Amino acid sequence: MDISRGDFIKTLMGATGLMLLRKPAIKATSQSTSSVSEYAILVDVSKCVGCWWCFAACKNYNNLPEEIKPESESPPELSSKTWTTLSTVNINNRWVYRKHACMHCTDAACVKVCPAGALNYTEEGYVLYDRDKCIGCGYCAEFCPYEIPKLENNKITGIDTMSKCTFCKERIENGQQPACVEACPTGALKFGKRQELLEEAKERVKELSKKNRNACLYGEYEMGGLHVLYVLPDKPSVYSLPEMPISPASLIVQKDIFHPLAWISWGVIAAGLAVNLLVVRARQLKKKEGG
Amino acid sequence: MQQIERYTSSARWFHWVHVVAFLWLALSGLLLFGSWFGFTPVGIWIRIIHRVGAVLLLGAPLLYAILHIRKSWSFIKEAFTWGKVDLEWVKAAPGYYFGNDKTKMPPQGYINTGMKLFRLCILLGMAIFIITGLILWFFKGTVPPEVIQYSLLLHDIAFILSICFLFIHIQLAVLHPKMDEGLLSIVDGKVSAEYAKSHHGLWYDETVKNGK
Numbered sequence: 001m002d003i004s005r006g007d008f009i010k011t012l013m014g015a016t017g018l019m020l021l022r023k024p025a026i027k028a029t030s031q032s033t034s035s036v037s038e039y040a041i042l043v044d045v046s047k048c049v050g051c052w053w054c055f056a057a058c059k060n061y062n063n064l065p066e067e068i069k070p071e072s073e074s075p076p077e078l079s080s081k082t083w084t085t086l087s088t089v090n091i092n093n094r095w096v097y098r099k100h101a102c103m104h105c106t107d108a109a110c111v112k113v114c115p116a117g118a119l120n121y122t123e124e125g126y127v128l129y130d131r132d133k134c135i136g137c138g139y140c141a142e143f144c145p146y147e148i149p150k151l152e153n154n155k156i157t158g159i160d161t162m163s164k165c166t167f168c169k170e171r172i173e174n175g176q177q178p179a180c181v182e183a184c185p186t187g188a189l190k191f192g193k194r195q196e197l198l199e200e201a202k203e204r205v206k207e208l209s210k211k212n213r214n215a216c217l218y219g220e221y222e223m224g225g226l227h228v229l230y231v232l233p234d235k236p237s238v239y240s241l242p243e244m245p246i247s248p249a250s251l252i253v254q255k256d257i258f259h260p261l262a263w264i265s266w267g268v269i270a271a272g273l274a275v276n277l278l279v280v281r282a283r284q285l286k287k288k289e290g291g
Numbered sequence: 292m293q294q295i296e297r298y299t300s301s302a303r304w305f306h307w308v309h310v311v312a313f314l315w316l317a318l319s320g321l322l323l324f325g326s327w328f329g330f331t332p333v334g335i336w337i338r339i340i341h342r343v344g345a346v347l348l349l350g351a352p353l354l355y356a357i358l359h360i361r362k363s364w365s366f367i368k369e370a371f372t373w374g375k376v377d378l379e380w381v382k383a384a385p386g387y388y389f390g391n392d393k394t395k396m397p398p399q400g401y402i403n404t405g406m407k408l409f410r411l412c413i414l415l416g417m418a419i420f421i422i423t424g425l426i427l428w429f430f431k432g433t434v435p436p437e438v439i440q441y442s443l444l445l446h447d448i449a450f451i452l453s454i455c456f457l458f459i460h461i462q463l464a465v466l467h468p469k470m471d472e473g474l475l476s477i478v479d480g481k482v483s484a485e486y487a488k489s490h491h492g493l494w495y496d497e498t499v500k501n502g503k
Contacts, residue, residue, distance in 0.1 A: 115326050116335075135328075135335045138431045142439040250440040254447055259324070262451040269455050273462045279389050284468055287391065 038125040039172070040194035040219075041181060042201055043099050044231040045239060046208055047188035050086060050097040057183030058084040058101075061168065072097075080152035083165045084180055087240050098230070098239040099180070099189065102127065102148045102165035106224030109247040110140035110149055112255060118162075125194065125227040126167040136160030145223070145245040167227070197229055204231045214238075223247075293484040295498055297476050301359065306477055308351045315344035317457070320450055345424055352417070369402060370410035380404035388467070398492030405463065412456050419449040 052069050055076075059066050064081045072088045072095045084101035104127045111119045111127060118133035119140060140149040140162055151160040168178035172191075176182065181191040190197065201217045208215035214235040219226035222245050230236075236243050298306070319341040322328040328337040356363040376397045381404060383395035402410070423442035431439055464473040472486045487495040 115323050117326055117329060133329060133335075135338055137338060139439075139443065142431060142436045147436075248437070248440045250437075250444040254444045258444070258447055258451060262324075262447075262454075265451065266454055266458070269458050273458060273466075276389060276462070277466060277468075280391065280468060283389075283391050 036193070036195065037123050038194040038227065039167075039192065040104075040125070040197050040227045040229050041167075041178060042190040042192070042197040042229045042231065044188045044190070044201075044204060045096065045098050046204075046231060046233045047186050048086075048097045048099065049186055049188075050088070050095055051185060052086065053183040053185060054099055054180035054189060055082075055085055057179040058082075058165075061171070061179035062166070078148060078150055078164075080150045080163045083163065089239060091234075091238070096233075096239070098232075098241070101180075101228070102167075103146055103219065103223065104165075104167060104227035105222075106226070107247065108223065109143040109145060109251060112247065113139045113143045113251055115139065122169070124167075124169075124172075125225075126169060127227075128166060128169060129162060129164070131161050131163075134161040136162070138162070143248055143251055145242055145247070194225075194227060194229070201229050201231050208233050294481040295484055295487050295495070296480055297482050297487070298480045300480060301355065302362075303477055303480055305351060305355045308347065312344050312347035312351060313453075313457075316341060316348060317450070317454065319344060324447065324450065342428065345428070348417075349421055366410070367414065370407055370414060373407070377404040377407070388463075388469070391469070393489070399490065399494070400497075401491060401494040403491070409456065409460060412452070416449050416453045416456070419445055420453075423449070 050072060055070070056066065058064070059082070062083060064083065067076065067082075070076050070086075072090075075088045076082050076085050078085055078100065084099060086097040087100040089096050089098075104125060106121075106125065108119070108121070108127050111121060115137060116133045116135045118131075118135075119127060119129045122128055136151060138151050138160065141147070141151055149162045149164045151162050168176075168180075171178060177191045181189040190200075198217075198220060205215050205217045208231065212234055215231075215233050216235065218230035218232055218236050218241060219228060230239075230241070232239060232241075319328075319333070319337060322331060322333060322337060323341065328334060333340060352363075376399075379395075379397045380399070383392075383397070384405065386392040387396050423446040426434065426438060426442045427446065463470055464477070467473075470490075472482045476482045482490075484495070487498070
């Protein structure tokens with residue numbers, strides 16, 4: 001097996017980090033890739049016809065400014081006003097579309113880096129955010145391997161807040177489906193228990209792999225398990241998905257190694273200096289008494 | 292008792308402005324470091340507050356450097372001037388700082404080896420803080436994400452180390468019984484001749500020679 005030096009160092013640091021780290025509560029529930037309470041959206045790329053209804057429904061439900069139907073050649077990028085879009089690719093003169101929005105990772109880099117605690121996991125596996133807590137530092141946008149979070153920059157005050165897909169949590173709590181799923185006319189989007197969707201996705205991939213051996217399921221293990229699962233007729237990079245998404249190495253080094261190390265080194269130095277004072281005072285006293 | 296001037300009034304002003312800026316940044320930085328600002332009245336204003344300190348931290352040395360170019364240059368030059376005597380100092384230092392044993396300490400100039408080390412750390416630390424800080428302030432979204440990611444890491448590492456050096460600085464300037472004139476000298480600018488002779492022998496001789 002070929003392991004590059006960088007990968008080796010990353011693994012080593014990651015392992016060291018894990019030993020030092022007090023485990024976040026979410027880890028317990030994410031041990032099994034899908035606990036019973038987790039939900040997901042299944043995106044079957046082979047069934048998507050690029051009608052943009054998910055895009056429009058998302059804007060409609062979330063009160064985001066609407067736009068005319070985009071062109072496949074220039075799909076809108078995610079922004080603070082567009083929380084879901086289609087990533088397009090032209091294969092043999094045919095447009096292929098992949099719905100692109102927050103993946104709701106199990107081990108999300110954005111949650112880990114957020115200094116404000118504004119990003120959090122829910123029991124259902126969603127990654128949600130609290131706008132009132134957001135300080136607009138933008139680290140989530142810089143650390144997300146899928147470049148999902150976007151910031152609304154207020155040029156005057158300099159204060160921003162991040163925004164992204166919310167999984168339509170309120171709709172689900174009211175017994176509805178996420179707006180994008182409900183709008184999908186072809187069955188390319190499906191909302192349900194993650195465990196069940198995984199089974200279904202695997203069946204679909206089995207079928208698709210008869211045509212293309214590269215057909216795959218994306219999201220079962222990526223970033224600890226995504227809550228948006230993709231059935232892809234070809235390998236992930238074709239649809240501009242990273243084959244091996246990872247949290248930035250610097251984040252693991254920073255939060256799992258240097259942060260605990262900080263308290264240890266400050267403690268050791270403070271204790272050492274206190275001992276120094278005690279020793280030097282005692283010796284001085286002795287000298288005076290002796291002299 | 293005869294007094295010798297050690298720090299000019301602008302150097303003292305600079306020192307204390309730097310202290311205020313550093314503590315301002317360290318405290319607001321600590322709130323960010325530990326994600327505690329949410330529980331303080333500071334809340335979402337933390338970034339603005341941190342940046343006020345940053346302007347002060349960058350502005351003060353720039354102003355001082357403009358007003359006192361030659362002194363600033365020698366400040367930097369001294370930090371990089373190393374010799375054999377520094378090695379002797381390092382060898383003798385533990386015995387001196389822990390055991391009051393001054394016999395092996397080589398006579399020191401205006402600043403001793405430890406102070407030189409501290410200056411180097413300040414210069415390096417300031418460079419890291421300022422460069423990564425400016426990147427984090429102005430270049431989000433315009434440079435590759437990795438640049439932001441590693442700037443954040445370096446900013447944190449510089450913070451961790453600078454707090455360590457702050458502890459040591461306070462110890463040797465204020466708390467250590469041997470440095471009993473340290474704090475006073477940066478307040479009124481003077482040390483006694485006796486103190487100068489014992490702590491900075493070479494500097495004392497030079498000063499006397501120059502007839503000050």
